[in-house]
Amino acid sequence: MSTIKDVAKEANVSIATVSRVINKSPKASKASIETVNLAMKKLGYRPNAAARALVSQSTLTMGVLVGDVSDPFFGSMVKAIDTVATAQGKHLLIGNGYHSAQKEREAIELLINHRCEALVIHSKALSNDELIGFAKEIPGMVLINRHIPEIAQRCIALDNHRGSYLATEYLIKKGHQHIGYICSNHDIEDTHQRKAGYLQALKDNHLPDCESYIEYGSPDEQGGEMAMLNLLAKNQPLTAIATYNDYMAAGTLSVLEENNIEAPADMSIIGFDNGLIAKYLHPKLTTVRYPIQMMAEKAAALALRLANKEPAQAETQMFVPTLVKRVSVIAH
Structure with missing residues (x-):
């Protein structure tokens, strides 16, 4: 591998001149720039990014x-x-x-x-x-x-809390009173904020916030599938499901289809994020836009x-x- 010394020798200039060209110093002459660049190209020399950063005190x-x-x-x-x-x-x-x-x-x-x-x-x-x-x-x-x-x-x-509140409130305005929630099992603030938004919307509208209406899973399609299977097994009188994100909603829809439960006729579903998947699901997913x-x-x-x-x-x-x-x- 070529070094800066090799470039200087090839260009017949000093190492300091090569350094000035590499670091785009205004002191480098036009002739030096052309000569050094030709030498670097011929030798396949690439300036060391870390070394340049030390000189310029900045990186790209x-x-x-x-x-x-x-x-x-x-x-x-x-x-x-x-x-x-x-x-x-x-x-x-x-x-x-x-x-x-x-x-x-x-x-x-x-x-x-x-x-x-x-x-x-x-x-x-x-x-x-x-x-x-x-x-x-x-x-x-x-x-x-x-x-x-x-x-x-x-x-x-x-504002994750507000987003989940909006989703749940929309289901309530559509006449749903028994609304389940499929929640992420990741212990992060998004999880807590979105679940809290769901619960607050139920409370503000005087609807039951039964823990049995909530199931947890990994925030992906597989997690949504398992959570929906568990909700179905509990035989709750649900007519709508709010989900942590669109991927869990996708898993939910898959389980409903496998169990001959038609969405939205038998069960309304709402997601969160408005990811690319949302408009390609069947039915096309109502969701909350995450910009x-x-x-x-x-x-x-x-x-x-x-x-x-x-x-x-x-x-x-x-x-x-x-x-x-x-x-x-x-x-x-």
Whole structure:
């Protein structure tokens, strides 16, 4: 592998001249730039990114922590961040946290060690105090889908409670009085907030909030299937189901079909997130829109501004979910 010394020898210039060309110093002459670039191309030399970062005190990378990049929700988030980063000449380094405190911590440390000055962090397992500590260390760190009061101006979040409340209230307005809830079994704030929104809507409308109406599962199709099977086994008088997300709703619909229960004629279903899957299910899924692309773009832009020591603009930090009405809910 070629070294900077090899490039200097090939170009017949000093190592200092090669360094100036690599780091785009204004002191590098046009002739030197042309000669050195030709030498680097001939030798297949690639400048060391870490070394360049030490000189310039900056990198062309932006760090992102997601739960699981294979999840389409996080795919949408990363794509939106990448659009903003690319426009600013940045490339992404991505870490997976898998809702594990240890993995989230390791991923954030790795991104920091790679000198990412702008970070967009989706963390559900780390404590508020630990995230506040990271935020103090990295001025360009922004949290997405998390609200911590002490660093609220650097948090881009969704009102999960309100979203679940809206979903449940919509079912109630359609005449449903016995409404089940299929809940995630992940011990994260989204789970607690969405379940609380469901329960609050029932309470405000003087409807039963029986624990037997609630089942838990992994927040995917398989979890939705198991939760719905358990609800059916309990033989509850349900006419509608609110779900933690669209994937659990998909699993729910599959179980209903297998058991000859027609949706929405026999059971109305409402999801959460408005992921790509929602409009391709049968029936097309009524759900709650999670504006993750808009939120991710906002978080990326904020992280880059903070990293550049630009003042943060006073804009919306808490996003509001809205209903997307399709055909999986009918009046009872």
